Amino acid sequence: MSDTSAGVSRYRSVKRRDNLAGYFFIGPWLFCFLAFTLIPLISSVVLSMMEYNMLSDPVFIGFKNFVDLFTEDQLFGKSLGVTFEFVFLAIPLRLMFALLVALILNRESKAVPLYRVVYYLPSILGGSVAVAVMWRYCFNRDGVFNTALRALGIPCSISWISNTDTAIWSLVLMFIWQFGSPMLIFLAGLKQIPKSYHEAAECDGAGSVKRFFKITLPMLTPIIFFNLIMQMIGGFMVFSQAMIVTEGGPLNRTLVYALYLYRQSFTYYRMGYGSAMAWILIAIVGVFTALVFKSSNYWVFYENEIR
């Protein structure tokens, strides 16, 4: 009897020590999660129902921010439209491009690791202000992009970032250019596909195109699914490119939702309004993610489902 209780208490103390060590190790993450994610998250819920200019105390106004957004704000709908346009253009293109490069890099060669690094670089640098500024220069009327077109014999004098039709494309192009992380994930997925499948198909006389559509693509659908979700969420939150390259212009053609949210919050001193906008964006992203999840039953293939 006494033996068991001693055993239990020793077990408990060991367990407590283990727990402590565990908390110690996740401490840094836990702290950052609380300070930079959970608390801001909760305060933004509260703030979305307040009028708050940051310089004086917030005032509770119920759902007025949400009502104003839907009834009075002309740029709310406009910025949502721009964001949808951006997401529907940029995400499929980025995924296709990432897959294309991954397919090219998926072979035995000593240079592949080097290429992987090189192609991943834009993703690391791309979010920075300096690169956005550089991008701005590239798409000027006398920028690198037009110079290259002229060198190819295509005379072009469009100022891409200030033309109402092309401005959104300069952002899309910059977004596609940062294809590194989906590319690496595709590459990992491609390596997982057993070579024997391809070999068997080849024996049966299947060409490379047929093998891509009948083997590679179906086997890759879980990866495509994952990339689609992650990229879509990132796409809805696009901000820095629009902020620096086009400043939302010309004529609000590139006023993406996150940029308008930022302006309301920091330029017009309406933190509460901005918080309300943020929650609407979360709802929209949530709906789209759910839709993609639902649709996955019809197009995502898991090998372990075969019975």
Next chain:
Amino acid sequence: MKKILALAIALVMALSLTAFAEIELRAAWWGGQERHNNTMAAMDAYAEANGIKIGYEPNSWSSYFETLATQSVGKNLPDILQMSTTDIINYATNGQIVDLYQFVDEGIIDLTYVDPASLSGGTVDGKLAGFTTGTNTVTVIYNKAIFDQAGVEYPADDWTWSDYIATVQEIYEATGIQSDIPFLTEARWVVETWVRAFGYDFFSEDGKSLPWADDEAVKAAVAGAIQDIYDGVKAGWFIDPEVQLAWATTEENYIVQGKSACAFLLSNYYGVYAAALDADKGELGMAMLPTIDDGTQSGMYLNSNMYWCISANSQYPEEAAKLLNYMINSTDAAAYIGTDRGISLSSAVRDFLANSETTDAATTNVLNYVSAVSKVVSTVNPADPANSAEPISVLKVDYQAVMYGEMSAEDCVKDFVEQATVMLAK
């Protein structure tokens, strides 16, 4: 455990207090590298002479107010801070910056050489929320060489709007050289001159409305002037708005490349533009903005360029006020700063700069120009009202839409007046 921790922290705090008994002020401003350098040099000289420390928090325009707002939430604003005409109202009405009249009364801020009427730019609700670093106005800069080449007379300060349009057309037809679209990136600056020519302020005194919103004649005149510009864009006298809107740096501006005959500009940029234009491509003259044809008076106005303010959470407000006084009154500071923050309110500083051997021709031109304008308009515009940033942005985008051919000039004025009326009244 908690007690020990609290004690330890208290000890460290006490120790750090004794270690840094020396006064340390924090100063914040936005600007480019040039301004960072000259401001720090001026403040370094002051810190050394007065045995205090100054911590610098220079920033870029795009992230300055974001930083400031965050600091204000933590009651951690810098002691002395640069403030813009659009933001000062928010900081003043929410008690984040102090009334500077108390330091004037105490004799810390010296107004011997300052015309009290010129302080109006920094007053909010009868309090001196900010001390104007310098006045600023609008100007038309023109390339004398291009005017000569076209055989067109230089503009006089009393020219009219139709003179201006005719000049732009004449130069284009004679030389093929275009002119900048007036204030394409901030239409308010030119629209304000049109409205003021009819005797109206741009915003009402309480900041809740546009005083000219119901005057059909004024609105028609504004729409007419915008239409004139668009006609010029279509005819090719003005630069393609697509090209002009893409300019981000001084060097990209056609006026600086000798490829534009004239451009509308804030006067404090004149020096930079004049320096950037190669001498063999011409020389930049300055003229006042043309008066709209049916206008009853000059539409010119003086603005505060920016302000120096003292934060409410400053531990050493009097030390900060002394530093502020140095920045605005001292010729030593002016020697470093020149006219970078506008033309000083202090006549002593203006005289010093005008007569200083190191003052270049461009600075002299600006000094002369601003003093000419101040003979036409006496008071400095008050700070922009609360909620004005959003309608100003509406006007900017609508004006650009007209130039892009996507909106009529009448609709532009109508839409702006409608939206501004709702936004300002909030």
